Amino acid sequence: MVELSNPFAPRVVERRGAPYWLVVALASVIGAGAAAAGFVYFGGPTAGETVVDVRPTPTVLTAVKDIARLEVTEVQVEKVIDISERQKVVFGLLDGEDNMLLVAAGSATIGVDLEKVGEDDITFDERSGVATLRLPPPEVFSARLDPDNTYVYRRETSVLAKRNERLEGRARKEATDAVEEAASKPEVLERAKVQAEKQLTALLKRVGVKRVEITWGRGTRA
Numbered sequence: 001m002v003e004l005s006n007p008f009a010p011r012v013v014e015r016r017g018a019p020y021w022l023v024v025a026l027a028s029v030i031g032a033g034a035a036a037a038g039f040v041y042f043g044g045p046t047a048g049e050t051v052v053d054v055r056p057t058p059t060v061l062t063a064v065k066d067i068a069r070l071e072v073t074e075v076q077v078e079k080v081i082d083i084s085e086r087q088k089v090v091f092g093l094l095d096g097e098d099n100m101l102l103v104a105a106g107s108a109t110i111g112v113d114l115e116k117v118g119e120d121d122i123t124f125d126e127r128s129g130v131a132t133l134r135l136p137p138p139e140v141f142s143a144r145l146d147p148d149n150t151y152v153y154r155r156e157t158s159v160l161a162k163r164n165e166r167l168e169g170r171a172r173k174e175a176t177d178a179v180e181e182a183a184s185k186p187e188v189l190e191r192a193k194v195q196a197e198k199q200l201t202a203l204l205k206r207v208g209v210k211r212v213e214i215t216w217g218r219g220t221r222a
Contacts, residue, residue, distance in 0.1 A: 068113070068114040068115045069111050069112070069113055069114065069115075069141060070111050070112045070114055070196060070199070070200075071109050071110075071111040071141065072110065072111045072112065072138070072192050072195035072196045072199060073109070073110040073111070073138075073188065073191055073192040073195050074107055074108070074109050074110070075107065075108050075110070075179075075182060075183050075188055076105070076106070076107045077105070077106050077107070077108070077178065077179045077182045077183075078103075078104070078105050079104045079105075079106070079175050079178045079179070080101065080102070080103055080104070080153075081100075081101070081102040081104060081171045081174050081175050081178075082099075082100075082101050083099070083100050083102070083167060083170060083171045083174065084097055084098065084099040084100070085097070085098045085099075085161075085164050085167060087160075087161050087162065089160045089161070090160070094160055095160070096157075096158045096159075096160035096161025096162070097156075097157075097158045097161055098156075098157045098158070098161045098162070098163055098164050098167060099154075099155070099156045099157070100152060100154065100155050100156075100167050100168060100171055101152070101153045101154040101155075102150070102151070102152055102153065102168065102171040102172065102175060103149075103150065103151055103152075103153045104145055104149075104150045104171075104172070104175035104178075104179075105145070105146045105149035105150055106143065106144055106145040106146055106150070106175060106176065106178075106179035107143075107144060107146065107179065108140055108141075108142060108143040108144070108179050108180055108182070108183035109140070109141045109142050109183075110138050110139065110140055110141065110183055110188060110189065110192040111138060111139070111141055111192065111196070112135050112136060112137075112138055112139075112192075112196050113136060113139060113141075115221060116136040116218075116221045117133075117134075117135060117136070117221065118221045121133065121134040121135070122134075124209075128210070128211075129208070129209055129210030129211065130209070130210065130211045130212075130213060131204055131209045131211070131212050131213070132212075132213045132214075132215070133200065133212065133213070133214045133215070134214075134215050134216070134217055135196065135214060135215070135216055135217075136216075136217070136218060137189065137193075137216055137217075138189045138192035138193055138196065140180055140183045140184055143176055143177075143179040143180035143183060144176065144179070145172060145175055145176055145179070150172070150175070152168060193216060196214075197212075197214050200212060200214065201214070
C-alpha cells in the first residue's frame, strides 16, 4: 500500500468570417509568452564532486505537427512530496517501509488554443472598425518539473523493506500533477483571459482595428 502526504502544507455592413489580414494578424501572436513568478530555493545536503559523461546517440525525428497556440501565462510552483510504501514481510508478521522526500520545482504554461477558433468565431465590421472574437477558455498546455531544482532530499529504507526503484517516478508524477492542479485554479485561468485579451487587442489595433470585443465560450472547432 502506498501512502501519500504533504507535511508542508481570469447601413452598416457586417461580414461573417474575418478578412485574410485579420486571420494572419491573429496567427502572428502564436507562441507569445507572459509573466512568471520566481522559484524558492530549498536547502539540502550537498554531494561530493562527480563527473557525468553523456555519450551521443542518434536523434530520430518521429513527427512534425503545426500548432496554433497563444501562450499567455506561466506559473511556477514548489512542492514537497513525502511518499512511503509499507511492505509486509516475514509472512506478513512484520512491517517494512521505504520512504522518500522529494523537493520539486516546476512550471506550467496556460494559453488559448486557436485551433478551436472557426470562421464563425471571428467577425469584422469594416465601417465601424470593430472586430469581434469568440475564444475557447484558457487551458493548461503543459506542466513540467525543473530537473535542476527537483531532487531527492531524503531516502530511507528500513532493514526489512526492499527498495522500490519506481518510488521516485511515482513521487515525480505526484509533483507534476500538483503543478498542473495549481495552474488550473480559477484565479490563474482568469488571469490568462485578461492577458489574452490584452495581447490580441494590442495586436489587432496595430493593424487598423479600432475596437476589439472578445467573448469566451466553446469555439466552433472544439
